Every structure is written in C-alpha cells, then in structure tokens.
Amino acid sequence: MTSRPGLAVDASVTRGQFRLDVAFQVQPGQVLAVLGPNGAGKSTLLRTLAGLTPLSGGRLCLDGVVLDDVAGEVYLEPARRKVGLVFQDYRLFPHLNVRDNVAFGPRATGASRAAARARAQGWLERLDLGELAQRRPAQLSGGQAQRVALARALASEPGLLLLDEPLAALDARTRLDVQDELRSHLAAFAGATLLVTHDPLDALVLADQVLVLEDGGVVQVGTPEEVVRRPNTHYVARLVGLNLYTGQADAGRVRLDGGGELVVADAAARGRVRVALRPSAVVVATQPPHATSARNAWAGHLVGMTRLADRVRLELAGPPDVLADVTPAAVAELGLRPGAPVWLSVKATEVDVYASGSDVEAGPGGYS
Amino acid sequence: MTPPLSRADPLSGAARRRRDRGDAPATRPPVPLLVPAVIALAFLVVPLVGLVVRAPWGQLWPQLRSPGVTQALVLSLWTSTVTTGVCVVVGLPLAWVLARTRFPGQRVVRALVLLPLVLPPVVGGVALLTAFGRSGLVGQWLNSWFGYEIPFTPAAVVMAQTFVALPFLVITAEGALRTARGGYEEAAATLGARPMTVFARVTVPLIAPSLAAGAVLCWARALGEFGATITFAGSFPGRTETMPVAVYYALESSPDAALALSLVLLAVSVTVLVALRERWLLGTGL
16 A cells, blocks of 8 residues: 555544544546535645644555554654645745745755756746746735745655645636646646645646545545536535435435425436536426426525526525526516515426435545 | 803814814823923933033044043943844744743743843842852852853853843844744745754744844843943953943043943934834834
C-alpha cells in the first residue's frame, strides 16, 4: 500500500465536538475536488495534509512516504512534506516581490540565491507572470495574485498540490478566466491535486473526481457528472438546482419519505432509492390536468418565488414539495400568487431513480 | 416670568463657521474641568519653557565642546546604542517566546518582564549590585574565576541601561508579533522553511517597522537612564558618567553645561516623539 504513488488518506481529526473522518486516494495527475458546505471539515482536511494540524487517528501517505501515522507515531512537520498549499487568501509575503515570493520555496530548501531565482523565473514564465516579477503582492490583481500563489507552491516541486477555494476570492468576471487557466496548469501538473471548493461548477470544470464532505464525513464520491446528476444529499442537490427525494421503490412507484408518491419509468427499481427531478421538468397548472401523458399529477400551493436569470423558480408545497422553473410570462398568465392552489405534473421519464448512497458505503479506496 | 420664545440668540461667528462646515457642535468644557486641565498642561509645559528660556544659547556650542560634556555625550551615545543592540538580540527572542508559545507560568514571566517599567531605577541599580557586584550572587564567581569586576565600568552602564530599557523592546515586539498574522509563517512552513528560516526571512521582516519603533524607544530610554546607572556604574567621567549623570553633577559646578546637556536630551526626546507619533497614537505595543 505505502509504496503506491499518489496520496492515500485514512484519517480522523477530533476537535471538541467536531470529528472529521475520511478515507480516499488520489492518483498522480488526478484532481480530486472536495465539495462541501462551510464547517464540513474541508479546511481541516487540507491542514492535516499540509501538516498544519496533526491527525487524531489513521495515517496519511504520499508517494510511499508516511506523512502522519498516529499508530506508527510518525509525524512529518510541514517543511519536510512534499506538499504545496495555495491558500484561499494566497498569503503572498508582502515584503518580497513576486519573483522572491516564488523563489522562497527553493531558497528555503537549500538552493543558492541565484539558483532559486532562476528556478522562480522559469515558473513565472511558465505561468505567464514574467512581466510581474518585480511587483509587490499589493500591486497585483486578484487573478494575478492567485497565479503567483500557484507558481510559488509549484516551485517547491510538490508531489501533492492543495488548493483551498482557489476561485472564491475572485470577482465573477476574472473567475472564468482564472478557472480556465487553472485547468490547464493542473493538467500539466504531474502530482496529485486536491482542491477544496463549495462551488460544484469549480468541481465540474477542474476535477476528475469529486468527494462530497458533510459534517466531517464523506457522503458521496464520484465523477463530477455523477455527483451533479445524481446527488446523494440535499446540500449538493440544492447547489446544482435539483429536487431530491428519498423513498421506497416498488413496481415502478416510489413512496417518498416526506409524503406523496411518484411513478417512475424504471420499473426494476426496488428498495431504498433516491429520486432526482429537474425543476424545469415540472409542469404547473391552475386546473387539474386530464387526458395527459404525465404519469404524476398532484395538488399543491405556491409558497415562494425567486427570480433567476431568465426564469422564475417556484417553491411549491405538496406533498411532495417541489421546486419548479417557469417563465415570467407563465407566472403572469396564470396569475400566480403566494398561497395560490396549483396542480403539478411530471412525466415518469423525467424522474431519475438511483440506489441510495451505495457508492458511499464502498468506503476507503472505493474508487480510483 | 418666562423669556419670550420667539427671540433667538444670534450665532457667534465661530458657531456659524462650524455650521457651514457641517461639524458637530463643539462641546464647551465646564469651568470646574477646564481650570484643572489648564493647570495640568501648564505644569508640564512651564518647566520646559524655563529650560529653553534659560539655556545659554550663545554658549551652547562651546559648552558642548568642553571636554567633560563631550565625554559624557560620547559615552551616552555609544552605551545606549550598544544597549539597544543587546536588547534586540535578547529581547526579540523573548518577545517571540512570549507571543508564539505557551508554557506554564507565562503570565508570571510577562509580569517579570514588565517589572522594570514600574520599579524605581535606583532599586534596579541596587539589584544589579547584589547580583553582579564584587560579592554578588553571580559577581563573586566572575571575580574568583576570571578576576573580572563589572560594577563601575562601561559594561555596568550598558547593563543598567539594558535592565530598564529591555521591557520597551519586548512589549513593542511582542505586540507586533501578536498582531502579525501567523498565516504567513504557515505559508512559509508549507514551502519547506524550517522554524529558524521562517523567523529570519518572514517573521522579522514583517514586524520590522514595529521592531524599529521598539528599538528607538529602547534607545531613548537608555539615553535617559540615571538611577540604575549611578547606583551600579557610578560616575567616573569618561568611563561611567553618562549625560544624565553629568547633568546632575554639573548643575552645581557649571549650570550652563547642565542646561546645554539638558537641551540636547530634550531635543532627542522631541525628535523621538515626532518620529514615533504615528505608532504611538495607533498604539502598537505602547
């Protein structure tokens, strides 16, 4: 196990009431996104990998080197780990210019000043930062500072690159450009990458695998497409804008835990399942539907409305409760007001049924 | 009889100008507060005015050039500078330990560091004598092993000054270390820097401005040191007679020299105050 390249994590950290308990692996060249709400333990996970927070149990292993092993009483201090960390707030040294920031790692690990600067220059050019070499961090834009932080982390030639919310501090416009750049830089990086984010879009664009972390535990592991299409938790469902239900499936029907029933196209589904439903698949009417192909129809009433870019998201009480997307014109024509009674219908083919959290129970090393 | 309501007092010129600027109305201090406040200010200012008025302005340069005065000046300048160096070399690590580590009895240690600030300097001098005097706690060993005696040497001057000036550097540096985010140090560690490298290449440069302010305070305090110095180092002209000590003795023999030296010390103090005013007001450490 230990001689395998890449990152192997089987770790727990206890801090007061909070407990982080995770197990996963990342191959060299792979990007794993850790997705989760605030307080889920994402930052704690990064800090344990960097060596800034020691483990309470388990072990961390990178390219065959044990970083932290509670049972084996091994703990490598941050300076001795081949781990680069790009902080969310970058933490560029304000008293050094861009080139000396990037040269800091090589210099601290024993390179001569000239050699360290030469190496830094190489990284600056690779990341298209050559012209900024003499600038101070205070003179950089958010996107530039992010690239410098990345160059600084890469200049130490780590085997594992950690990115803490790499795009969170950027405004919406630079975000897309930086996301694009970051993807190409991560593709060029030979080591394992672990990227912490609360934005599923970052995960979709940048990661090969996504691990969803909630309350210190892994709730889902999969490719970004899987996680986004078939979320295991309401947190991810809400982020990607899906209705998510759990229930009991039998003979083409799912009895939902929150009340109500849905007819599904997949007649083979049995037992505990999750049901995902796109808001745009829900048809809203003020009359009971008759003679329709939709297999699901139920009465409800309007609870709230939110204007999205080109549509209105309706929050409807059922059972089952559901989010539905309609056009502003539809809202006007139907005369929808909060409290208004409505009829809701959904075609069975629009209802996605999948097994409940089976990929989570696969546990440590359940994917690679 | 109630006064007629319609009659308003005309605004004074100053009040109208304040209104035009949109400032808050000025608070007029009540007389029982104003009088003692003026007395307090006068008490601080009048002696300095006296010093400036009575100073032998015409004789200033010759006075400062007279051998005794020059000796004291030179001795004071180099001993305070050495003291400042010593304070930085030992005080900065102490500040680091206080700010960045936790150990049992830390509050006691911090209180001990602050003690010289409130201790009468003459007591400091006596304490130094009992420790480093010829038959003192440590002094007797220095004497019997190396035949070395500290009291009444320039080294004693530096030690007396260090005793009173060190807290200034330690508190200023500790305050700066606490305010400086530990985040940069973490970043340096993840880049492969060992703790000593982090200290030298990240921590010290980051707190350099505060450290400089602390050093200036420390130097000014050392320059003005009197009680501990005269007790522990005595007053041998050219060897241990620093400026404040020289002022004290000159006051009887040649008052003009005393005034000239006092004026130099006042000028230094004003310069320090002006140089540090921003840090002072912003309250970094002190």
